[in-house]
Amino acid sequence: MKIYGMKASGNCYKIQLLSHLLNLPYEWIETDGRKGETKTPAFLEKNPNGKVPIIELKNGEILKESNAILFYLAEGSEYSSKDLWEKAKILEWMFFEQYSHEPYIATNRWIIKYLGKKEEQKQKIAENHPKGVHALQIMESHLKTNDWFVGNRFTIADIALFAYTHKAEEGEYDLKNFPRILEWIQRVSSVKGFVPQES
Amino acid sequence: MKIYGMKASGNCYKIQLLSHLLNLPYEWIETDGRKGETKTPAFLEKNPNGKVPIIELKNGEILKESNAILFYLAEGSEYSSKDLWEKAKILEWMFFEQYSHEPYIATNRWIIKYLGKKEEQKQKIAENHPKGVHALQIMESHLKTNDWFVGNRFTIADIALFAYTHKAEEGEYDLKNFPRILEWIQRVSSVKGFVPQES
Numbered sequence: 530m531k532i533y534g535m536k537a538s539g540n541c542y543k544i545q546l547l548s549h550l551l552n553l554p555y556e557w558i559e560t561d562g563r564k565g566e567t568k569t570p571a572f573l574e575k576n577p578n579g580k581v582p583i584i585e586l587k588n589g590e591i592l593k594e595s596n597a598i599l600f601y602l603a604e605g606s607e608y609s610s611k612d613l614w615e616k617a618k619i620l621e622w623m624f625f626e627q628y629s630h631e632p633y634i635a636t637n638r639w640i641i642k643y644l645g646k647k648e649e650q651k652q653k654i655a656e657n658h659p660k661g662v663h664a665l666q667i668m669e670s671h672l673k674t675n676d677w678f679v680g681n682r683f684t685i686a687d688i689a690l691f692a693y694t695h696k697a698e699e700g701e702y703d704l705k706n707f708p709r710i711l712e713w714i715q716r717v718s719s720v721k722g723f724v725p726q727e728s
Numbered sequence: 729m730k731i732y733g734m735k736a737s738g739n740c741y742k743i744q745l746l747s748h749l750l751n752l753p754y755e756w757i758e759t760d761g762r763k764g765e766t767k768t769p770a771f772l773e774k775n776p777n778g779k780v781p782i783i784e785l786k787n788g789e790i791l792k793e794s795n796a797i798l799f800y801l802a803e804g805s806e807y808s809s810k811d812l813w814e815k816a817k818i819l820e821w822m823f824f825e826q827y828s829h830e831p832y833i834a835t836n837r838w839i840i841k842y843l844g845k846k847e848e849q850k851q852k853i854a855e856n857h858p859k860g861v862h863a864l865q866i867m868e869s870h871l872k873t874n875d876w877f878v879g880n881r882f883t884i885a886d887i888a889l890f891a892y893t894h895k896a897e898e899g900e901y902d903l904k905n906f907p908r909i910l911e912w913i914q915r916v917s918s919v920k921g922f923v924p925q926e927s
Binding site for chain 1: 778779789795799803819820823
C-alpha cells in the first residue's frame with residue numbers, strides 16, 4: 530500500500546498510526562500541499578479534491594478521506610467493531626471530528642505553525658477559536674465518564690480525535706483547561722504499538 | 729424511532745428520505761435551530777453539540793451526525809453494501825460531503841434563504857462560492873462516467889450528496905453549468921419510494 534501524505538498533517542498521521550498498530554507495511558510518499566504537490570496534474574488524477582491523505586492499493590485502486598481510510602483499514606481488527614451500533618458510534622465521532630473539530634483546531638494550528646500567518650489571519654483565528662473550544666468541551670464532557678470514545682476501548686474514533694487534539698496547543702488552545710483530555714492523550718500515547726507524530 | 733430534525737435542513741432530509749425508502753416508521757420532532765430549539769438544556773442533553781438531526785431509539789439510545797445515521801439505518805439494505813471496499817467508497821463520498829461540500833453549498837443557502845442575510849454576509853458568501861463550485865465540479869466529473877456515486881447503483885452516498893446539491897440554486901449556485909448533476913438529480917428523484925424535501 531502507498532500512503533500519499535504530509536508528515537505535518539494530523540489527517541495523514543491518523544493513517545500512519547493505524548498502519549503501525551496493525552503492522553501494515555506501507556510506502557509513504559510525502560506530498561506537501563505547501564509546495565503545490567497536491568495540485569499537480571498527476572496528483573489530481575488520483576484525488577481531484579487535491580487533498581492528502583489518500584491510499585493506493587496494489588491493484589491501483591485509490592481511497593480518499595482520512596476517516597474513510599481508517600474505517601477501511603481497521604475493519605475486522607480490534608480497532609473497529611463487529612457491532613453495528615458501535616460502528617455507527619465510531620462514525621458519529623469521526624463525522625464530529627471532520628465537521629466540528631478539525632476545521633477549527635487543525636486550521637488554527639496550520640495558520641499559526643505552518644503558514645506563519647498569525648497576524649495576517651488573526652480574525653479567522655479568533656472566529657475559529659471558540660468553535661474549537663466548544664469541540665474540546667464536548668470531548669472533555671464525554672471523557673468525564675468514559676476512558677475512550679466508543680465501546681470502552683481504544684478504537685479508530687480515538688485515533689481520529691487524537692490526531693489534532695494532541696497538537697491543539699500549537700493552534701493556541703490551552704489544554705490545561707481540559708484535564709480529562711490530557712489524561713486521555715496520555716492513555717492513547719501508552720497504547721501498545723503507538724508511534725508519535727513526526728512533526 | 730424518533731427523528732429530531734428541521735424540515736429546512738438537508739442533513740435532516742437525508743434521514744427522512746432514507747426512512748421512507750426503507751419503510752421505517754418514525755416520529756418527527758421538529759427542532760428549529762433558528763428558534764433556539766437545538767440549544768435548550770433538554771436538547772443539549774441529547775446532543776451537546778446542539779445540532780440536528782439526531783435519532784432516538786426505543787431503548788433511549790441516541791445517534792448523531794446525519795451520515796453516521798444513514799450508515800446505521802441502511803446497514804443490510806440495498807442502499808448500503810456488504811462489500812468492504814464499496815462501504816469505504818460510500819464513506820469517502822460522505823466525508824467529502826461533510827468537509828468539502830456542505831460547509832459551502834448548504835451554508836450559502838442557509839444564509840441567503842433562511843437567515844435572509846445576503847447583504848450582511850456577502851463576504852462569507854463570496855468566499856464560500858468558489859469552494860462550493862469546486863465540490864460541484866468534482867461531482868460533475870465523477871458523473872461523466874458514472875450514473876451513481878458508488879457501485880453503479882443508488883446508495884446512501886447519493887442520498888448524502890443529493891440533500892444539498894438539489895437545493896444548491898437556493899444558495900446561488902447555477903446548476904445549468906453542471907448538466908451531469910442535473911441528470912443525476914432527475915435519476916435520484918425517480919428512485920422508487922423517493923419523497924421530496926418539504927421545504
